[in-house]
Amino acid sequence: MPRPIVATIDIFALQHNLSVARKHAPHAKTWAVVKAHAYGHGLERAVRGFAAADGLALIEVDNAVRLRELGWTKPILLLEGFFDASDIPVLVTHQLQFAIHCNAQIALLEAAALPDARFHVHLKMNSGMNRLGFTPDQYRAAYERLRAIPAVSSITMMTHFANADDAANPDLPLAEQVRRFRQATAGLEGEHSVANSATDLMHGDLAYEWVRAGVMLYGATPGGGTAQDFGLQPAMQLDSEVIGVQHIVAGDAVGYGSRFVADKPMTIGVVACGYADGYPRHAPNGTPVIVDGVRTCTVGRVSMDMLTVDLTAIPGAGVGSRVTLWGKELSIDEVAFAAGTIGYELMCALAPRVPVQEKK
Incomplete structure (x- = not known):
């Protein structure tokens, strides 16, 4: 039989979370962001889960083409734009919208000999995040250069907020970015x-x-509250099983580096999940897991293929017991917080070797 780890994707949850996004902005159109293979959930599932979206947005040109091959006919937006002159014919063939964030991209458009092309451009402003985009004082000049290109049929003005989940952040308040953009x-x-x-x-x-x-579309929080607070549903569940049991006494250590040492007799379960599956190696002792429906925690260092959990207070647990690493019973955000990271990273880190199924 196959190794017992499996990720389950809930298409209904994707649909539900999109409806939450639309409900919060009823008069706006919605891009569903599907970069990084839809945050680890798969482009094929995203096309079905986000069928009601007004467009799909991502960064990978080849995956934008893949979306067309999967039958997506509505708009597609490349959030980082194109990377080379050779990408420009692809934009035309597949009717891709794209961001423009630097003068080098504008120069490539100016040099492109595509008289029949009609580009929908999203001009990126660096309003304070200092990643991509034109600073406010550069923005109008970039806008006018684009307007002068016959193939550019529309320009959407775009920026990205650094602290929307922490609007009063003293280093860059949301209101200041809004002021600069406006x-x-x-x-x-x-x-x-x-x-x-x-x-x-x-x-x-x-x-x-x-x-x-x-990230909200996948049932994790962008900050400012829990996913449950916002009515979001987890779209990814990661489950495995206990494949081994050890009974240890006070003074016994567990795992590489002997990072955990028992202070009493304990029952330790070995779970078929490790960092090669996408579980964070840096997860500390005490990271929550669910075994047979009972909440417990990890002990010892996560290894490539296995992690170890405390079964002491779950006397019926043993080989074959079901283990939920994250999902409906255990928020991915809670696991991420315990490991000092964010839910985005855990989703995107799901390894190709983990079988994926859809919720029935």
């Missing part, structure tokens, strides 16, 4: 796209014409 785009013709998941859930007045819903 000032730099005043009087410019085009739609606006500024709202990520946190903005959609907590600052609906900033929805404008488009929202870009990401």
